[in-house]
Structure formats: structure tokens, C-alpha cells
Amino acid sequence: MASMVPKVELGSQGLVVSAQGLGCMGMSGIYGLPKPEPDMIKLIHDAIDSGVTFLDTSDVYGPHTNEILVGKALKGVREKVQIATKFGIQWMDEKREARGDPEYVRSACEGSLKRLDIDCIDLYYIHRIDIRVPIEVTMGELKKLVEEGKVKYVGLSEASAATIRRAHAVHPITAVQNEWSLWSRDLEDEIVPTCRELGIGIVPYSPIGRGFLAAGSSLAENLVEGDFRKSMPRFQNVDHNKTVFEQVNEMATRKGCTAAQLALAWVHHQGTDVVPIPGTTKLENLKQNIGALSVKLTPEELAELESFASSESVKGERHAYMNSTWINSETPPLSSWRGNLEVV
Template sequence: MSFRKIGPFQVAPIGLGCMNLSHAYGQPPAFPDAKALLERALDLGVTLFDTAALYGFGANETLVGEVLTAHRDRFVLASKCGMTGVNGQRVIDGRPATLKATCDAALKRLQTEVIDLYYLHRWDKTVPIEDSVGALAELVQAGKIRAIGLSEVSAATLRRAHAVHPIAALQTEYSLWTRNPEIAVLDACRELGTAFVAFSPVARGFLTDRVLDVANFDPKDIRRAMPRFTPSHYAANRQLLPAVRTVADEVGGTIAQVALAWLLQRGEHILPIPGTTSLAHLEENMHALDLHLSVAQMQHLETAVNAHTVVGTRYNSATQTEIDTEEF
């Protein structure tokens, strides 16, 4: 397996987003099933595990810590601060004291002395990015974290942050149907030596061989609030998948594998972190490393699925105000 650079670390090209095991898409799996998935990911060669204080309001960090602490020397541990659960509500708070307190709590939940990569989960726009990153830089100096990341920020904000302390990774949604990073952030990351970590690389389940029953999503499924998953928009977007299926058939893979292979070939600094609760889907995702797409196949995919052909915005208007990414 080849490796890719993220800050001072070398990791496998595909990591694991751990959010699904505790948060966001309805009832999470039971502990034995979540434990089996995390351990299987290690066995398959995953070396980047991504969690956050927000996920399950601490439950995901606790899960990752309990299951993986015995294997701590085998992987790069990433977590996030700046967006947490407070009294049952999601709160964005980038004040330095809050970030430091969140880190201390995370270290206990994760059962580790240091977090390898610590992201600012959201930029709190009431706090200068320089102040929030300055607090994270102090955590580096204190030996509590090794590298700093940002999530859902623009190229301009990345540059401001990087002037305070090197930014090892920038994490944002990126897939065939979410192409916003191509506006400016991908190039800025390449220029600054910042890894680009692509979350939701199979489009929250859209870019798979499964037909999602969007009308019957769990009441707590966050996709209920996402315009692309309203029944009418989802039905229209489904019409884009045959073009992806054509490429999948040509290379002997699945739609999800093609979506991941496309990302991997978009740049050596790109690392997708698909999440799943299924062992079968975990193994399917990792086998995307076996695929290679031709230039013609890459172009075919990009022409079929892009910002002009996808119906619906990525987030609703309320959530959109919370992020700092460039938009088409």
C-alpha cells in the first residue's frame, strides 16, 4: 500500500471517519459491532481514524479510546474541537479557553497522552481565526497535540491560520457531487503543503449501489435537513448514477469504489475518510485502492456529476451560515 503525507505523518490513502458509529444517521450500532468495525479497519490497513468531541457529544471519542487504546502505536488519531454538545445542544465556540478545555476532556475520553491531529471543527466567526489557531498552537507547545487542522474553511481563512501556525490538514466535504473545494481550497492546500481530508466522499450514501429510502430516514438522521435528500431532489439526482455505473462496470468495481478512486486520483494530497457501520462496506471502500481510472473515465465522471448537474444545495440556509467554504 502506498502512503500519503498529513503533517508529520505518513498514512494509508483511505482513512476511517468514525462519526457514523455514534452520531448523525440514526440509531448507532451496538458496542460489540462498533468495536468489530474499528478493529477490522486496523486489520485492513487503515492508519487514520477521525473522530470529534461533537460526535455523540463525547461518546465517539470514548468509543475510539476504549477500543483502540491498546493499538495506539498503529494509527494516527485525529479529533476536533470548537463544536461540541452543551446541555444537549450543538454549540460552536472557538474561544481559546474552550478549545483547551475541550482538548483536556478529549484526552481523557480517548485514553491517550497526545492527539496526533486536532482540528478546529468549525471556525467561530465571533473569534478571530488567529486567536483560535493560536490556542491550538499552545496545545502543540504543551505536548497535548502534535498537528493542527481546520474544517470547512475557505482558502483565505486557511492562509490566515497558516500564518500563525502550520496547518497540517484541511477537512471539508468533497466528492463527485460536492465540488466546492475545486474553487480555491485544493490549490491552496497544495501550495501550503496542507493535506486535504475529504469527508463524505461517497456523498452520505448517495454514491453507492444502495437506493436510499429518503422518505423514511430515521428522525435523527441529519440528511433530513439537507436539500439534496428531499424526495424530489433525490429522485432527480438518482438520474446521474447510471453514468457512474458505466465506469464502475468498465473497471470491475462498485459505484462507491469509483467515487473513492476518483478522489484519490484528483491529487496526491487528498485523503478520503469514508464512514460506515457495515463491515462489508468497510472492505468495499478499502478495495477502491485496487482501481485505476483512465483520463477518459475521469472526464466522463466529472461531466456527468458536478455542481451544474446536481439538484439541491449541500446544506440548508441555517447550516450554511456556520461554515466558511467557498460556494458556487
């Protein structure tokens, strides 16, 4: 496939990435069983050949197996790609726990470097905010990792505006990754303006509504056992929410594109500082997602799309773990830190 995805600067610290990235999470389970490794390595190579060079993973995907997969795919093409990975979510006794203490930050980084088999992580995100640890403490260790050459740029995921400001004051934040799609717009009031004020790039995850805006109720009704989406409130309200997809799909037919392309194009139209990372395990979907970059929308069409997925018309929270999203990411003041997780 010929290169067709342009490069853009993400944030204001110098990181240049493809205008659309590739979320690799689903290759290693989460949405059902892991996919065959050779097929996924080929898919990653096809993405890179198409100009999609911004690859997104995390140590918690698998856990660990997704970074190993991406690491294998990087052999011989490392200089062509920008690797983003994340730390900060641990599964402890089958419960999710955020960790942001310095020892954990460092050990997580060393682990990711080893699994990816690289010397330096291009963009290293705090995946979820540990609300027991002042954000300045977590950022302080990340700053050291940058100074040591193990990390180039630092990002945050699901962080509130106040947390972003505090983090950025310690070391410049290059990107904030949050869920953003036609039907997940809770970041627009505070987080997007804060990022723009500070010169921070925005990386929307799940820009096609975890696939719902591509296939609607047929996707939701055919989720396999073990698919994380089964636990998501919106996927448990399919009868109500299918109308959103049906309206998007009808408009896509008029536009001569797919519903997924239309939903993804809406995200791209939110600004030049916005770089979505749709995930896929299929070559056909990868090609479709790249095609979304060519879908042009007028202000009237954008408004029409937004009317389909207003907060009143969508039933259910956007995430199964809303308590660990940006709405609950305020950390204690730095003065409270005593060097361990028992903050006083």
C-alpha cells in the same frame, strides 16, 4: 485481513497516515441510532488490521460518545494508529454554535484527551470556524497545546482560503478537512490550490456523497427517523438527483467495480496529497472502500464521471448548515479582539 493500504505523508509537517482513513461518526448515531459498541470496536480493529490506521472522530459526535468508543478501540493498538479529532461545534439550546475562544479550545482538548484516554492527539482540527473570534486567537491556543505535547499536528475543517492562510501564519496547518466528492466540488477553485501552495494535506469527508453515490434513491427513501441526512437538501431532491447515481452505477458496472468504489476512486485520483475518510459501520463496506484504492481511472473516465455530477445536474445544497461551512468562515481581524466573545 492482510495489510493492503499504503502509508502516505499528509501535509508537509511530518504526519504519516494510511492513504485512506476511517470516519467513525456514523458509529454513534447521526445517521440513525448508535450501533452496538462491541461490533464497532471489532470493525475499527478490522480496519487497523487492513492498514486503515487514520481514525477520524469529533467531540460533537454523540456528543462525546464517539470519542469514548474510539478510545476503547485503541486499547493495545494506540501505537499503530493516527487519531484525528475535532472541537469547535457546540449544541446550545438545540442550536449549533461554533466556539473558538482560548478557554474553550483548552477545555475541549482536555475533554477529548480524557475520553479517548490518550496523552496526545495526533491531528486536532478546528471543526467549524467561530466567526466571532479572530482565527489567530484560536490558533494561538492550539500552538500552546502543541508546545505542551497535548497535540502533535493542527488541522482546519470547512475553512476558507483566507482563513487557512491566516491560521497557517500562526502555526503550520497539516491538513484541511472539507467535504469533497463527485457531487461536492466547491472547494476546488480556491481551497485546493491554497492548500497545495502552503503544503497542506487535504482530507475529504463524505467522499461517497454521504452514501448517496453508493446506493442512490434506495438509500434516500429508506432513511430511518433521526438520520441527519433527512434534513439535507440533496436528499430532499432524490427524484432529480437519482440520475447522478444511476450514471455512476452504470459506469461502475462497465468497470467491474461498485458505484461506491468508483466514486471513492475519483477522490483518490485528485492527488497524492488527498486522503479521504469514508465512514461505515459495516465490514463489507470497509472492504469495498479499501478496494477502491485499486480502481484505476483514465483522464477520459475521470472527465466522464465529472460530467454526470456537474453543478447543473445536482439539485440542492451539499450541507444542511451551509452558513457554517467554509463560505462563511472569515473571522474579524486580530486587532478587534478584546479577550472575550464580544468582539468590537
